[in-house]
Amino acid sequence: MSVDVEDWFQVGAFERVIDARDWDSLPSRVERNTDAVLDLFAAAGVNATFFTLGWVARRCPALMRRVVAAGHELASHGWDHRRVFTMTAAEFREDLSKARQVLEDAGGVAVTGYRAPSFSIDQRTPWAHAELAEAGYAYSSSVAPLRHDHYGWSDSPRWAWRPLADAALIELPVTVAAFGRRRVATGGGFFRLFPAALTAHGIAQATREGRPAMFYFHPWEIDPGQPRVRNAPLRSKLRHYSRLGAMSSKLSGLLARHHWGRVDAIAALEAARLGVVAPSPAWTVAA
Numbered sequence: 621m622s623v624d625v626e627d628w629f630q631v632g633a634f635e636r637v638i639d640a641r642d643w644d645s646l647p648s649r650v651e652r653n654t655d656a657v658l659d660l661f662a663a664a665g666v667n668a669t670f671f672t673l674g675w676v677a678r679r680c681p682a683l684m685r686r687v688v689a690a691g692h693e694l695a696s697h698g699w700d701h702r703r704v705f706t707m708t709a710a711e712f713r714e715d716l717s718k719a720r721q722v723l724e725d726a727g728g729v730a731v732t733g734y735r736a737p738s739f740s741i742d743q744r745t746p747w748a749h750a751e752l753a754e755a756g757y758a759y760s761s762s763v764a765p766l767r768h769d770h771y772g773w774s775d776s777p778r779w780a781w782r783p784l785a786d787a788a789l790i791e792l793p794v795t796v797a798a799f800g801r802r803r804v805a806t807g808g809g810f811f812r813l814f815p816a817a818l819t820a821h822g823i824a825q826a827t828r829e830g831r832p833a834m835f836y837f838h839p840w841e842i843d844p845g846q847p848r849v850r851n852a853p854l855r856s857k858l859r860h861y862s863r864l865g866a867m868s869s870k871l872s873g874l875l876a877r878h879h880w881g882r883v884d885a886i887a888a889l890e891a892a893r894l895g896v897v898a899p900s901p902a903w904t905v906a907a
């Protein structure tokens with residue numbers, strides 16, 4: 621179970637209409653929304669991974685401590701939601717390092733997991749997994765093995781895989797539901813906008829293969845009271861604002877129906893399955 625911790629104005633859908641230089645002046649809702657997510661998880665007895673922007677950790681350090689104190693994993697979602705395929709390898713290294721330092725300082729724990737903003741590791745970023753391995757990450761959950769208008773690496777593996785022969789890093793792709801040769805995402809907006817049966821189909825397929833499912837959503841998705849961005853494209857608005865009010869109860873149902881856990885624990889199991897030998901202290905933390 622995973623949460624991508626970012627504010628309502630930091631999503632990819634609004635990047636052309638909201639200037640990142642204005643972020644500081646917009647009403648932040650990420651702290652109260654993430655606290656509401658913590659309440660949902662506490663009620664369900666679920667531990668999860670919070671892939672958090674460094675930008676958020678710098679402004680809400682006490683929230684990072686609450687996430688950790690509740691037994692969840694604190695992991696990185698990069699600094700300010702720049703997608704990996706818009707960066708050079710050197711810029712990516714810088715982004716990773718800046719975010720991790722702030723997350724670790726705020727949370728008081730080692731950060732060993734990473735999720736790229738908008739699943740932006742794909743064919744365009746052949747250096748990205750090597751940078752993550754070099755920085756000592758145990759796992760990445762940054763690839764969507766499907767074709768979508770904003771993201772996707774359609775011919776990448778559907779289950780956990782090892783991107784580099786000479787490093788222990790594993791990639792845990794987001795779960796997709798397969799309909800014949802077509803693959804559809806099951807988390808985030810897809811879970812919110814489509815019937816729960818879509819996600820159930822993806823999870824059932826994973827279970828039949830004996831593999832864990834990787835689900836994700838965002839704190840803003842349970843916040844019907846967030847400010848409306850009027851000048852965004854209609855399609856972005858439809859995707860972002862539909863069914864926000866129904867999301868909390870839909871999530872509670874999903875939390876209750878399956879056995880969920882932190883991604884670092886799942887990564888350790890999948891690494892063992894893939895025969896990855898634990899080479900670094902990161903694994904001690906992850907286990």
Ligand SMILES: [Zn+2]
Nearest residue numbers: 624626737738
């Ligand atoms: Zn994100």
